[in-house]
Amino acid sequence: MIKNKNLFWLYFSPLMYVMCGIVVVGGSLNLYFNYKDNSDAISKIQLEKTKLASSQIEVFLNTIENSIIFASLTNNDYEDLEQKKTTLLKTLRITPAITDISFVDQYGIEQLSFSRTSLDNSNGHQDRSLEPFFKEAKLGQTWFSPLYFRKDTEPYLTICVRTPGLNNAYIVAQVNLKFIIKSITKMENESVGKPYIVDKNGVLVASPEISEVLMHKDLSHMRQVQAALNPDDENTFNILGKNEAGESIFTSFVKINPLGWTLLLDTPQKEVYASLYYSMIRGIIFILLSLIAAFLLAQYLSKKMSTPLRLVQKAAHNIAQNKYNEIYDFGSVKELKELSIDFDQMSQKINATQSQLETQVAVRTEELLKKTFELEVANKLKSNFLANMSHELRTPLNAIIGFSDLLLEKIFGELTNKQTEYLTDIRSSGKHLHSLINDLLDVSKIEAGQMSLDLRSFKLDTAINGCLTMIKDRAVLNQINIIFDPTDFPSVIFADEKRFKQIMLNLLSNAVKFTLPHGKIWIECNRDELGVNFSIKDTGIGIPDENLKRIFEEFIQGNDFYTNKNEGTGLGLAITKKLVELHGGVLSVISTVGFGSVFSFNLPQPPKI
Ligand code: ADP
Numbered sequence: 001m002i003k004n005k006n007l008f009w010l011y012f013s014p015l016m017y018v019m020c021g022i023v024v025v026g027g028s029l030n031l032y033f034n035y036k037d038n039s040d041a042i043s044k045i046q047l048e049k050t051k052l053a054s055s056q057i058e059v060f061l062n063t064i065e066n067s068i069i070f071a072s073l074t075n076n077d078y079e080d081l082e083q084k085k086t087t088l089l090k091t092l093r094i095t096p097a098i099t100d101i102s103f104v105d106q107y108g109i110e111q112l113s114f115s116r117t118s119l120d121n122s123n124g125h126q127d128r129s130l131e132p133f134f135k136e137a138k139l140g141q142t143w144f145s146p147l148y149f150r151k152d153t154e155p156y157l158t159i160c161v162r163t164p165g166l167n168n169a170y171i172v173a174q175v176n177l178k179f180i181i182k183s184i185t186k187m188e189n190e191s192v193g194k195p196y197i198v199d200k201n202g203v204l205v206a207s208p209e210i211s212e213v214l215m216h217k218d219l220s221h222m223r224q225v226q227a228a229l230n231p232d233d234e235n236t237f238n239i240l241g242k243n244e245a246g247e248s249i250f251t252s253f254v255k256i257n258p259l260g261w262t263l264l265l266d267t268p269q270k271e272v273y274a275s276l277y278y279s280m281i282r283g284i285i286f287i288l289l290s291l292i293a294a295f296l297l298a299q300y301l302s303k304k305m306s307t308p309l310r311l312v313q314k315a316a317h318n319i320a321q322n323k324y325n326e327i328y329d330f331g332s333v334k335e336l337k338e339l340s341i342d343f344d345q346m347s348q349k350i351n352a353t354q355s356q357l358e359t360q361v362a363v364r365t366e367e368l369l370k371k372t373f374e375l376e377v378a379n380k381l382k383s384n385f386l387a388n389m390s391h392e393l394r395t396p397l398n399a400i401i402g403f404s405d406l407l408l409e410k411i412f413g414e415l416t417n418k419q420t421e422y423l424t425d426i427r428s429s430g431k432h433l434h435s436l437i438n439d440l441l442d443v444s445k446i447e448a449g450q451m452s453l454d455l456r457s458f459k460l461d462t463a464i465n466g467c468l469t470m471i472k473d474r475a476v477l478n479q480i481n482i483i484f485d486p487t488d489f490p491s492v493i494f495a496d497e498k499r500f501k502q503i504m505l506n507l508l509s510n511a512v513k514f515t516l517p518h519g520k521i522w523i524e525c526n527r528d529e530l531g532v533n534f535s536i537k538d539t540g541i542g543i544p545d546e547n548l549k550r551i552f553e554e555f556i557q558g559n560d561f562y563t564n565k566n567e568g569t570g571l572g573l574a575i576t577k578k579l580v581e582l583h584g585g586v587l588s589v590i591s592t593v594g595f596g597s598v599f600s601f602n603l604p605q606p607p608k609i
Pocket of ligand 1 (some may be wrong): 538541572
């Protein structure tokens, strides 16, 4: 049976590979571009935030600086301190970040001082000449002190501006930088990163973590801080670095101009990845949906294909079972419809051919049986006839031969020449007839399967010498040299001695018969693992190719003028071949006209002999 499952995998596997490939490649590209877009977008946003916060801080500081400069410009005459007092108070009022403002003369003696936090707005002529601003503030330049803290939490800055004019007095203001902290904290709340400010030496001056600022943490060793303190060309850009926790971060930074400080915003890289996780999840869902689609498609296809295939298989099975009368319908698709019609026609044709064949086989079988029967009857008749005939003929023939012998021996008186001649003919014809009858009897016995072999061991040279004795006279008469050297022959062979002699005599007498005077005949023998092989070679007239195959047939004689046709029966080789085959051997011949012939046969031997 065609398994639905196999077909399913047949369709599903390639589809699955293709879909997975598309989805994985597509998903990876999607993730890569998402990552790039996200990191670009986040960097941009962070940079914009940093710029915004830095400009707010700059505006804040500039406003303060400007209001102090403004205060420094109005009436620096010591005689009119009242007016200066008004200016300073006004500055204090309109600039909330300034908590204290003082007017210090060119000798460092404080002439006026107002504080938002303290009630003691003294004009105590305090000597401030030892304070740094007095030494460092230069004309035309705003002086900024390092950051310091009041009440251990509030960041403060001293800003000093020298008044123009002959006296060059000082306006000194203490500025509360709470605003900067607020801006940074606001920035932290609004963005994903961590904002902080470092001074020009890389020391932390503002951070949402006030404790870190109070420790005056030196961050100059950090890669992003180093880059921010020594920017290559611009004073704002993004850089990849690590925060104190060792996480990878993007850092955006912008310089805060009047102070030489830098605002930095560290954004952990995982924030960029966070949004990528959604893309990945989307990708995985997409893969799963694609696989489900491929699965369903494969199932649909396998179902669609397996039904007609199963029908085709069933049809083939029916035909194999000789069921030809089914009507096939594999489906409505054009090709399947055509296939159904083809199957119908095929099974009808096979059906017709088979019934035709069956009829023919039946007729032929009947004919064959009839013929076999007839043959058997004819064979039986032939065998009976031959047996009867030989019996009936041999008795009078023996009498004819015997009496003609007696007459020729002149027992009953002298014979005339004519009588001797006729009697010799009678005796020779009788003997020929006798041998013909004997041969016929042998043939019929062998064909009827009635000839059994008397297998036993016998001496080989004795048997061959017996045959040679019988043909010796004729060989001597024709001066034919027979070469037989039994030295290398096996001394004993296992066969039917009488039949072996018959085989040997037939072949030897043929060799003598068909060899011209002064010719030679060799009797050779060797042993191999299959048995004993004999060959009788002669330098006789040879056998033409067209006769070679036929000479083993019954009553076949060669047409040559060297021999007297009456001499043979045409049964000798047929009987010889059959006798060799009865022993389990094979008789064969090689011959060349004018050169001679080689008749070979083998007699299989039991292993012991
Ligand atoms: P026949 O009794 O006539 O010899 P065989 O069956 O013995 O009949 O031989 C058939 C024919 O095979 C012979 O008539 C002869 O033409 C040919 N033949 C057999 N032996 C030889 C041989 N040694 N040399 C040449 N021809 C042969």
